[in-house]
Amino acid sequence: MHKxxxxxxxxxxxxxxxxGVAEEDIVRYKRHCPTHSYEPGDTIFKQKSSxxxxxxxxxxxxxxxxxxxxxxxxxxxxxxxxxxxxxRSYFGEEPHAATAVALTKCTVCQFPRTVINDLQSRHPGFxxxxxxxxxxxxxxxxxxxxxxxxLPVKLRIINMLLILKRVSGQEDSKGHxxxxxxxxxxxxxxxxxxxxxTVARAIQELNRSGLVVFKGRNxxxxxxxxxxxxxxxxxxxxxx
Amino acid sequence: MHKxxxxxxxxxxxxxxxxGVAEEDIVRYKRHCPTHSYEPGDTIFKQKSSxxxxxxxxxxxxxxxxxxxxxxxxxxxxxxxxxxxxxRSYFGEEPHAATAVALTKCTVCQFPRTVINDLQSRHPGFxxxxxxxxxxxxxxxxxxxxxxxxLPVKLRIINMLLILKRVSGQEDSKGHxxxxxxxxxxxxxxxxxxxxxTVARAIQELNRSGLVVFKGRNxxxxxxxxxxxxxxxxxxxxxx
DNA sequence: CGTACCGTTGAGGTGAGTCAAAGTAAGTGG
DNA sequence: CCACTTACTTTGACTCACCTCAACGGTACG
Numbered sequence: 001m002h003k004x005x006x007x008x009x010x011x012x013x014x015x016x017x018x019x020g021v022a023e024e025d026i027v028r029y030k031r032h033c034p035t036h037s038y039e040p041g042d043t044i045f046k047q048k049s050s051x052x053x054x055x056x057x058x059x060x061x062x063x064x065x066x067x068x069x070x071x072x073x074x075x076x077x078x079x080x081x082x083x084x085x086x087x088r089s090y091f092g093e094e095p096h097a098a099t100a101v102a103l104t105k106c107t108v109c110q111f112p113r114t115v116i117n118d119l120q121s122r123h124p125g126f127x128x129x130x131x132x133x134x135x136x137x138x139x140x141x142x143x144x145x146x147x148x149x150x151l152p153v154k155l156r157i158i159n160m161l162l163i164l165k166r167v168s169g170q171e172d173s174k175g176h177x178x179x180x181x182x183x184x185x186x187x188x189x190x191x192x193x194x195x196x197x198t199v200a201r202a203i204q205e206l207n208r209s210g211l212v213v214f215k216g217r218n219x220x221x222x223x224x225x226x227x228x229x230x231x232x233x234x235x236x237x238x239x240x
Numbered sequence: 241m242h243k244x245x246x247x248x249x250x251x252x253x254x255x256x257x258x259x260g261v262a263e264e265d266i267v268r269y270k271r272h273c274p275t276h277s278y279e280p281g282d283t284i285f286k287q288k289s290s291x292x293x294x295x296x297x298x299x300x301x302x303x304x305x306x307x308x309x310x311x312x313x314x315x316x317x318x319x320x321x322x323x324x325x326x327x328r329s330y331f332g333e334e335p336h337a338a339t340a341v342a343l344t345k346c347t348v349c350q351f352p353r354t355v356i357n358d359l360q361s362r363h364p365g366f367x368x369x370x371x372x373x374x375x376x377x378x379x380x381x382x383x384x385x386x387x388x389x390x391l392p393v394k395l396r397i398i399n400m401l402l403i404l405k406r407v408s409g410q411e412d413s414k415g416h417x418x419x420x421x422x423x424x425x426x427x428x429x430x431x432x433x434x435x436x437x438t439v440a441r442a443i444q445e446l447n448r449s450g451l452v453v454f455k456g457r458n459x460x461x462x463x464x465x466x467x468x469x470x471x472x473x474x475x476x477x478x479x480x
Numbered sequence: 481c482g483t484a485c486c487g488t489t490g491a492g493g494t495g496a497g498t499c500a501a502a503g504t505a506a507g508t509g510g
Numbered sequence: 511c512c513a514c515t516t517a518c519t520t521t522g523a524c525t526c527a528c529c530t531c532a533a534c535g536g537t538a539c540g
Contacts, residue, residue: 070472072390092375124364131371135332140380149389149433149496150312152527185487193389198528200488232310389528392495425519438496440520477530481540488535495528503520510513 010056010109011082015130019123029118035109038102044085047099051090053112057081060106061182064098065190074147075191077139078103078183080167087130088137090116103182138163147193153202155234156192158227161212161219177221250296250349251322255370259363269358275349278342284325287339291330293352297321300346301422304338305430314387315431317379318343318423320407327370328377330356343422378403387433393442395474396432398467401452401459417461 010033016026035058038044044055047067062079076098079085089096120126145151145159161179170178181188185203189196206212211227213220221227250273256266275298278284284295287307302319316338319325329336360366385391385399401419410418421428425443429436446452451467453460461467 066384068384068388070390072388074384074388088375090375091371093372094376097381120368127368127371128360131331131367131374132333134371134374135328135330136334140383141337143380143383144306144308144314147384147387147389148308148312148314149387150310195529196487197489197530201528204488424517435497436519437498437521441496444520483540484538486536486538488533490533491531493528493530495526497527498525499523501521503518505518506516508513508515510511 009058010111011084012054012056012109012111015126016119016123018129019125021119021123029115032115033109033111035107038106038108040102040104042102042106044100044102044106044108045096047097048095050095051086053086053110054084054090054116055086055100056084056109056111058107058109060108061103062106062108063101063103063183063187063191065101066098072193073190074193075187077142078164078191084133088134091130091134103187146191152234153192153194153198154206155231156194157188157199157202157206158212158231160188160191161221165221175223177224179219179221181217181219183217249298250351251324252294252296252349252351255366256359256363258369259365261359261363269355272355273349273351275347278346278348280342280344282342282346284340284342284346284348285336287337288335290335291326293326293350294324294330294356295326295340296324296349296351298347298349300348301343302346302348303341303343303423303427303431305341305427306338312433313430314433315427317382318404318431324373328374331370331374343427386431392474393432393434393438394446395471396434397428397439397442397446398452398471400428400431401461405461415463417464419459419461421457421459423457 013026013030016029036044038060044062045051057079059081062085064076064079064085066074066076068074079100085100086096116126142159142163145163146156148156151159161181164179164181165177168180168182172178183191185199186196189199192199203214207214209230210222211230213222253266253270256269276284278300284302285291297319299321302325304316304319304325306314306316308314319340325340326336356366382399382403385403386396388396391399400421404419404421405417408420408422412418423431425439426436429439432439443454447454449470450462451470453462
């Protein structure tokens with residue numbers, strides 16, 4: 001079910017090195033950090049459950065989604081390799097605000113409370129690194145690009161593509177950008193807070209416009225500049 | 241223009257006490273923390289400027305708003321007394337993501353970088369307190385209640401009222417709740433990402449329904465329970 | 481060859497945006 | 511104290527993007 005992960009694979013290990021933890025100590029504490037593998041659809045943690053540690057993504061994509069009081073499912077964030085999840089609830093000492101589900105095959109390393117406490121007590125600068133991560137979290141600002149009611153759906157989809165491109169965009173020899181969307185249309189709909197039908201229609205329009213070509217989960221952008229420009233024209237007139 | 245604020249007034253002073261800073265040391269560092277007074281409409285800091293410290297609100301309400309690439313103004317958060325602002329950009333080492341404007345007369349104490357660094361170097365647990373504040377920041381979760389495209393405008397306004405009630409709600413002898421909204425309709429519109437006309441119409445409807453009574457900036461809620469119940473009926477059917 | 485599930489398409493309804501104009505409130509200066 | 515300005519708020523008529531519901535089309539898998 002779980003193996004002890006090889007040392008040096010996690011984001012938090014890099015943190016440890018930054019604050020001067022010796023390599024042999026990293027090896028030692030890693031014995032207490034189980035690494036799990038997840039299949040697409042598996043749950044890493046559930047909304048409302050109590051956090052028992054922090055999770056480092058070593059491989060794969062994870063969707064964080066929140067169910068509001070009315071039952072709407074809102075996709076908060078796609079977490080990618082080398083990112084950490086669950087830290088907000090952990091440090092906030094609150095139940096998880098979202099459910100984490102594997103979109104692809106995933107490898108995730110869990111840092112339990114004991115290890116985190118131990119590292120902090122030996123190296124008081126440890127927490128500061130998380131302070132920075134939390135402060136730089138792209139979740140809230142990305143939310144403004146994806147769930148902004150002012151932005152028409154086509155724009156929200158383009159913003160989603162630009163976010164995915166940051167990490168997984170591939171440029172070929174002709175300058176075309178290829179992006180793989182590791183989720184269902186339904187999940188994309190949740191991420192931008194619209195219905196799946198609306199996503200389908202918006203994608204058809206984008207395809208017809210030629211700016212972006214969707215083939216299943218694969219997307220090709222012929223001309224990034226043109227795409228960025230198009231954003232200005234598709235937008236509503238700003239307030240004021 | 242600025243005076244040195246009396247000791248013990250700021251949120252950060254309480255943090256200092258929690259980590260064992262002596263009273264006389266608090267008095268000492270406060271000499272380097274200017275306290276400013278702002279009139280309604282004054283700017284505390286501007287989006288894109290570099291943070292030079294952390295701000296503690298001692299009195300008054302402050303609106304944080306973000307202008308996106310297209311020029312839309314999005315109200316992110318109403319900051320209230322005893323809250324701190326500017327800390328996300330400060331610890332993220334990034335320019336301010338929002339502009340902070342005084343909605344009412346405000347008193348704000350500024351902790352410059354030198355003081356913060358000094359406190360952290362003498363008391364390594366200092367940063368952990370901010371870690372908790374950042375992790376518990378209501379901004380992102382409140383955003384889901386205020387700017388969720390699924391929620392009809394009337395609901396978003398009700399959610400705004402419930403958020404204001406947390407801090408400034410007054411209950412009278414008859415069990416009616418009174419809330420003062422310390423901002424223009426236009427700002428309310430920005431906070432829930434709709435146009436001011438739409439806010440006006442939604443408020444008229446709420447008045448007619450009798451659940452909530454708006455008189456200028458003052459709001460009276462006759463029956464909290466009824467109001468909470470009404471949320472369920474006004475919502476769109478959830479996805480799935 | 482069904483069965484499931486995801487994805488797409490169509491017809492019809494509606495909530496919020498747009499634009500323009502009128503209404504209100506809060507100064508400001510004579 | 512009253513015209514005048516200025517900025518905020520409300521109202522009305524119209525438009526349109528997205529939602530709803532329902533049906534149909536793929537594709538994977540037993």
